[in-house]
Amino acid sequence: PEFTKDKGRIPLCLEATKKIVSEIGDTTAVFALICGPFTLAMHLAGSSFLTGMIENPDYAKELLAYCSGISMKMSEWYLETGAHAVAVVDPMTSQISPRHFKRFVTPTIEPLVNAVHERGGIITLFCCGNATKNIELMMQCRPDGIAFDEQVDLAMVAGLADKYNVCFEGNMALTTTLLFGSPEECVKEAAERIAIGGKRGYILSPGCDLPFDTPFYNLEAVGNYVQDGVVPEKNSGFLSLEEALKQCADSEEEDDDVKTEDGKIFIEIVTLDSEGCAPCQYMVESVRSVEPLFNGRIIWRETLIKSLSGIRRTQKLGVSTLPTMLINNEVVFDNIVPTKEELCAEINKRLK
Known part of the structure; x- marks a missing residue:
């Protein structure tokens, strides 16, 4: 069916974004996340799309061009709500080689970047997983920033960001630090990230979506440290990751190897x-x-x-x-x- 803003959950997403902008938009950047063209193509065509790029490249390019058009529409509608930035989340690009990225992904991202810039918006690109091999190609698409998870080396990205004049965002550990670490451990990692990322063009953030049960006190500790330099008390009573893992081991709550029979x-x-x-x-x-x-x-x-x-x-x-x-x-x-x-x-x- 024709892709319009009045179908499915899109009206709800746009209305929610308007509310967020009206509440905090004067002090905080509001990022609108959209599914990137390559990942959207995989959702539509299935996992066989990865091999299909090689077996039927013309079809792959046609589908990717369609998906790029969808991303442009979503970007335009989000910018109309007052959102400041469009974040293109394209995680499946970590699964392809730089050669395929340049051949199939770059032609879908460049027009999307241009479309957002023409409307006065900011655009960032995010790829989860070990996207190291494609980080530079992401920057060459000329977005305002890129984001990546904890598997990518921050110092390497900082060097490339300076070369291409692109902001970079990341990449605190989601589970071992923010979910299960103590406030002290969270602040320690935040300080390490800032020391590497510096204060020009670097946005400190989690490496990907926060797990639902991430404690507010850990996030507050990071925010208080970054904004005001406040360091948590060492005797605040929170378990460290090492202590939590030891308790887990003592309780024997652990996934063991599965023993298989012959022929399995x-x-x-x-x-x-x-x-x-x-x-x-x-x-x-x-x-x-x-x-x-x-x-x-x-x-x-x-x-x-x-x-x-x-x-x-x-x-x-x-x-x-x-x-x-x-x-x-x-x-x-x-x-x-x-x-x-x-x-x-x-x-x-x-x-x-």
Whole structure:
């Protein structure tokens, strides 16, 4: 159907943005987040779109051009509400090579950036996961800023930001610091980030969406430190991450290895949360899609790092990037969503 502002949840989103702008817009920048063209194309065409770019590049470009047009419309409607900045959230671009980014993503982002600038708006680009290989290409699209998660090296980005005169935003750890750390640990990490990012063009922020249960006192501690230099009391009574993990271990609340019988394998997907993280979602779906082909010989689970037991599990496995897929406790796909053929090949190799 024709994409108009009166359909679905769009009116609700626009009305909510107007209210936010009227309440805090005179003192605080209001960012309107939209789904980026590449990730939107995957949502519409399915995970096969990744291989489809190679097998049918003309179709891929046609779909991406359509999605870029949708992003332009959403940007225009959000700017009409008084929002100051449009944040283009395109997490699935972490799954492709710089060559494919330049060929397929850049032509969809550049006109979007120009459209926002023509309307007097500010535009930023965000990619979650280990987007290191494409950070410079994101900057070359000439946005006002880029954002990234904790898997990307802040010092590296700071150097590129100075080269391209682009703001950069990130990248405090979501779970190990803001969710489970103490106010003192949160302020310590904030100070470390600011020391690296500096005070020219750097916006201190979480690396991605805050987990729902992130304590307000941790966020307040960071805000008070950044704005007024207030450092929390060391004896404030909050558990450190190390103490919290020890309590978790003592209570035996831990995800253990799964022992499999002969002729079966165990697949584990370590994620932030497949319900809210697009690369995590597609990695989980890749396992779901092949499971019926192996007639009960696959046992699998998703391990979320939004719990203390999940953090302990990832430490035990030596997993450092998300999402990661392990087969029989061996890392096989690290921050890359496998195709159906690739995943089946790895499973068959182990099932012999």
